[in-house]
Amino acid sequence: MFRTDAALDLAFQALADPSRRAMVDRLATGPATVSELAKPLAMSLPGVMQHLAVLEASGLVASEKIGRTRTCRIEPKALSRAEQWIAERRALWERRLDRLEAFLDETTGDT
Template identity: 55%
Template sequence: MLEYQPVDASFRALAEPTRRVIVERLSAGPASVSELARPLEISLAAVVQHIQLLEETGLVATEKVGRTRTCRLRPEGLDALADWVAERRRFIERRYDRLAALLDEDEADQPEKKT
């Protein structure tokens, strides 16, 4: 059974469009906070708050070198979500497989129709 707290936190973090934009940008590679803020129509302070939440959920890591804070995506931060989605997929696929087997069984039981 999966632990849902990380999944819930990640979904909450990614539910906000600005944070999804930040994650999308970081999927292309590391970026400074100011680089992340440039295309967004919000204050630098607001961007920092979004980044802090993404960092708390483990989706993003930051590092300060001198006066520049650089952010990078943590792919392992997506593991809880990936596991949750994979489990849902396996469950649905098993149900479809059982349905297909039942339909094949039903078809095999039907007499052949001549045309």
């Protein structure tokens, strides 16, 4: 019927939460540990872990545990896929507006 792209569901769902966007925002400046991500987030650590799990499930963030600390980083490809989905639809719409404008110019601007 229509493309039911589950990866995009997860990516946009992940970005819909302000705490998770704050985490992505922080990670955009470079890798960080779970505690570092948690620090600015008025929330218990398990709460942060759950947000991290959502971000990892969406593919937007990856993490690796070394010793007792887990280090997280951004996964730019997943970010890019979400970005492009929007960009493509917007481009389509704007091309349509351009065609409309061109049509109007042609039919009214005719000397």
